[in-house]
Amino acid sequence: xxxxxxxxxxxxxxxxxxxxxxxxxxxxxxxxxxxxxxxxxxxxxxxxxxxxxxxxxxxxxxxxxxxxxxxxxxxxxxxxxxxxxxxxxxxxxxxxxxxxxxxxxxxxxxxxxxxxxxxxxxxxxxxxxxxxxxxxxxxxxxxxxxxxxxxxxxxxxxxxxxxxxxxxxxxxxxxxxxxxxxxxxxxxxxxxxxxxxxxxxxxxxxxxxxxxxxxxxxxxxxxxxxxxxxxxxxxxxxxxxxxxxxxxxxxxxxxxxxxxxxxxxxxxxxxxxxxxxxxxxxxxxx
Amino acid sequence: xxxxxxxxxxxxxxxxxxxxxxxxxxxxxxxxxxxxxxxxxxxxxxxxxxxxxxxxxxxxxxxxxxxxxxxxxxxxxxxxxxxxxxxxxxxxxxxxxxxxxxxxxxxxxxxxxxxxxxxxxxxxxxxxxxxxxxxxxxxxxxxxxxxxxxx
Numbered sequence: 001x002x003x004x005x006x007x008x009x010x011x012x013x014x015x016x017x018x019x020x021x022x023x024x025x026x027x028x029x030x031x032x033x034x035x036x037x038x039x040x041x042x043x044x045x046x047x048x049x050x051x052x053x054x055x056x057x058x059x060x061x062x063x064x065x066x067x068x069x070x071x072x073x074x075x076x077x078x079x080x081x082x083x084x085x086x087x088x089x090x091x092x093x094x095x096x097x098x099x100x101x102x103x104x105x106x107x108x109x110x111x112x113x114x115x116x117x118x119x120x121x122x123x124x125x126x127x128x129x130x131x132x133x134x135x136x137x138x139x140x141x142x143x144x145x146x147x148x149x150x151x152x153x154x155x156x157x158x159x160x161x162x163x164x165x166x167x168x169x170x171x172x173x174x175x176x177x178x179x180x181x182x183x184x185x186x187x188x189x190x191x192x193x194x195x196x197x198x199x200x201x202x203x204x205x206x207x208x209x210x211x212x213x214x215x216x217x218x219x220x221x222x223x224x225x226x227x228x229x230x231x232x233x234x235x236x237x238x239x240x241x242x243x244x245x246x247x248x249x250x251x252x253x254x255x256x257x258x259x260x261x262x263x264x265x266x267x268x269x270x271x272x273x274x275x276x277x278x279x280x281x282x283x284x285x286x
Numbered sequence: 287x288x289x290x291x292x293x294x295x296x297x298x299x300x301x302x303x304x305x306x307x308x309x310x311x312x313x314x315x316x317x318x319x320x321x322x323x324x325x326x327x328x329x330x331x332x333x334x335x336x337x338x339x340x341x342x343x344x345x346x347x348x349x350x351x352x353x354x355x356x357x358x359x360x361x362x363x364x365x366x367x368x369x370x371x372x373x374x375x376x377x378x379x380x381x382x383x384x385x386x387x388x389x390x391x392x393x394x395x396x397x398x399x400x401x402x403x404x405x406x407x408x409x410x411x412x413x414x415x416x417x418x419x420x421x422x423x424x425x426x427x428x429x430x431x432x433x434x435x436x437x
Binding site for chain 2: 044
């Protein structure tokens with residue numbers, strides 16, 4: 001039969017694709033593990049800093065601190081975290097849709113609402129749409145480290161202090177597990193100190209030099225750590241999403257190969273049967 | 287008393303210590319067992335502590351220290367052992383700052399200048415800590431290493 005060769009070629013192609021998806025899954029798994037380790041290492045630091053700010057804020061009113069100042073949100077920015085590469089399931093789609101819906105729903109209340117974008121996929125999506133892009137951060141995701149996090153934080157803080165920006169939100173995929181990511185929208189600026197539980201024991205500290213100065217020293221670092229954590233969460237989610245996307249792609253390829261092999265064998269047998277019939281009927285005719 | 291040093295890269299140190307000396311932003315301060323609860327911000331400097339009769343030094347960069355019930359927690363951006371410090375890189379960083387800073391105007395870009403000065407202070411602190419407290423072997427290795435191109 002004529003399509004025997006076609007089926008054989010098709011099986012070969014699918015096998016090649018399967019090898020690629022399998023390799024991508026493995027790479028994603030390795031990078032996921034790395035991101036997870038970084039998140040775990042960061043947690044004690046992030047929680048300590050957060051608790052410190054909460055306990056300081058619980059004892060004194062810091063609402064006059066420049067980074068805690070609540071202004072009517074006229075100029076709002078959304079920091080959105082997408083990926084540079086595709087093939088990671090709904091990872092970028094959900095982020096882009098959430099951000100777009102947020103902008104659409106909140107345009108009326110604010111004078112200005114714009115986007116800060118991390119990741120090529122988000123930029124490509126929004127550059128064709130009617131949403132102002134404030135800034136695109138490039139080359140952040142290839143190597144997530146504290147320096148890039150502090151650059152992003154400094155950029156936002158400078159604009160916040162100059163009244164170019166009244167509130168900053170972040171839209172990112174929170175890492176739940178390798179299989180589940182949830183899109184979250186969180187407020188980064190102005191900083192909202194976490195609530196201290198009622199009746200929690202707060203030791204009577206000596207403050208050196210003073211509460212205010214400690215607060216001043218700790219708060220900028222806090223924002224950097226927040227952004228660093230969010231970057232790591234996003235990378236971990238991306239890798240998790242890619243891992244499961246590539247896993248199901250590999251499975252699908254396997255099923256396709258099975259089906260094609262069956263088809264191929266049927267076709268082969270059909271060809272043999274036809275040949276046999278031809279030979280037998282030829283012999284009978286003699 | 288117990289000392290913990292926490293950085294974004296993870297918990298660096300967890301040890302039983304007999305004394306701690308930290309670079310507080312209002313001046314260096316020593317902590318001995320039985321200290322009253324204290325909360326202080328730290329500057330760029332050297333954190334020293336005595337554990338098992340030995341004195342250990344770390345180059346730290348900002349953050350804060352909490353003392354409470356003989357439990358000392360130092361939360362800082364970086365904490366480096368003298369032998370882990372790359373002195374050549376720190377020197378190159380100082381040179382780079384010195385070169386860049388003359389091109390800036392302190393009047394128009396005070397933040398940039400302050401940022402560069404902080405970077406220089408960090409690098410100088412690392413050099414100082416490494417030279418004072420690094421083991422001779424590690425130091426010699428650094429000194430004898432051929433100068434890197436462009437450094």
